[in-house]
Amino acid sequence: MLVLASSPGFADTVVDQGRQLLDEGKGRAAWELLESRESERAGDTYYDFLLGLAALEVGENTRAVFALERVLALDPSNLRARAEIARAYLALGEAETARQEFETVRRQGVPADVSLTLERYIAAAKRMEKGERATLNGYVEAQFGYDSNVNAGPNRSSITFPSGFSVPLPPDVKANEDVFAQLGAGANASLPVNANLSFLAGVSGSSRGNFDKGQFNIGSADANAGAVVSLGRNVLTLMGQAGLVTLESSNYRSVFGVTGQWQHNLDARNQVSIFGQYAEMNYLTNRQRDVTRRLGGISYAHMWREGAVAFGSAYLLNESPERPHNSQHRFDGYGMRLGGRLSVDEKTIFFGGVSYERRAYAKALPADLGRQDDQYGVVLGATHAIASDWTLTPQLSLTFNRSNLELNDYHREVVSLAIRREF
Known part of the structure; x- marks a missing residue:
């Protein structure tokens, strides 16, 4: 009973620490902290979202896709997770999939400054799609x-x-x-x-x-x-x-x-x-x-x-x-x-x-x-x-x-x- 009672508080502490490390720009430390808990926390949408962000920070793009896919499986309307998984696809060279995800986010009526950022990513994905041409x-x-x-x-x-x-x-x-x-x-x-x-x-x-x-x-x-x-x-x-x-x-x-x-x-x-x-x-x-x-x-x-x-x-x-x-x-x-x-x-x-x-x-x-x-x-x-x-x-x-x-x-x-x- 003591273990069960203390687990939620400990888990929240891990997530809070991970979020703070990401906010401070300490992506490597956040990744090491969150990745060590993946076997027990996978399926928690907020944890998976932070794990995906940390994975992107350290260049673990495939792991970022896995974590963010779990988020979208439970919360398909999560635009931030969809935008981040698009970034991961782009980093992996999957330009067409990345462009489609960015365009999906843009169609949801995001603020003007976010829309301009998405336009740059979409343009980058299109350039990558044409990468085999001079x-x-x-x-x-x-x-x-x-x-x-x-x-x-x-x-x-x-x-x-x-x-x-x-x-x-x-x-x-x-x-x-x-x-x-x-x-x-x-x-x-x-x-x-x-x-x-x-x-x-x-x-x-x-x-x-x-x-x-x-x-x-x-x-x-x-x-x-x-x-x-x-x-x-x-x-x-x-x-x-x-x-x-x-x-x-x-x-x-x-x-x-x-x-x-x-x-x-x-x-x-x-x-x-x-x-x-x-x-x-x-x-x-x-x-x-x-x-x-x-x-x-x-x-x-x-x-x-x-x-x-x-x-x-x-x-x-x-x-x-x-x-x-x-x-x-x-x-x-x-x-x-x-x-x-x-x-x-x-x-x-x-x-x-x-x-x-x-x-x-x-x-x-x-x-x-x-x-x-x-x-x-x-x-x-x-x-x-x-x-x-x-x-x-x-x-x-x-x-x-x-x-x-x-x-x-x-x-x-x-x-x-x-x-x-x-x-």
Whole structure:
């Protein structure tokens, strides 16, 4: 009798703890707690519903379907359970079943904000249904803004040598401010081979013109091609890249390289990645500056239940001159980045990030000081959907480069507004 009397209270405690853990974003702890009681609690609709949510959180999508099916068997009108089981079907790749379940929920007259979320899921399911076909998408973008330092020059009129001798800087060397306009466009294609392998390719380009400082007008063109392999919770990406930068309509720098990434999805809301890059950078107007760039690092990302996302990464990098005698262009460094985004409503997303990079250059001569740079960056902005496939993005970008050599010490502030059309 004591066991029977105490069981309901204990069971409720388990459910209450599971619900609290889910509300706190502790999906793994909720799953471990609830899953251990499945044999004795299966058939309790509220328990099964929480078990299904916890299973989704940790990527146990098949177990989520089983739990939520039990809920719907006893309560077919439970729209929340039906929406969650649709998410599980989508995660399992059963796009048609997921779309049908989402559409069933939408037909019940849900609130407008919920309906918009369902529309996104339905669109995702439809894209997945077409996954065996090649796809093509792209964008065009126009941007207008102000740049306090279009040439990334020192914010001073002269430099002073250790001896005390001061030299004035030419106008094109020191920092130049200007208003600018920029046009850009790009396209990406995907060719799925099967459920685990897809080939990707893309091209993009932009042209930025300054209103007064035309000698610093800059353009770029980039292309990439590669493959993505999905193996359970692991996603492997390998891409070849090529790019060209122009300065005042003349070829300035070309880049050829390869990037790779291994992404592991820990659960539905956490992922870790290891990435690397190898590239040859050729300065077409001064081949003495040609370098080989190597970079490798690790990153982590987390998404909260409300949809907010945070990420962080750390990396090591090296640039080595292709001509060994040009040792002043060699440096070793490291860096880190933190950022995230937050949806404030169905149309507006705030984003931001901070970055730091340390570069230590080799000495060209024994008497050299040895250049050392510490570069800090801040980006703040928002993306607002003004119409279907149209977005407006105001953005503030700050760069502070602190160097032990005055010629390389500068700061830069860029304020811009971009309008983008995706297709």
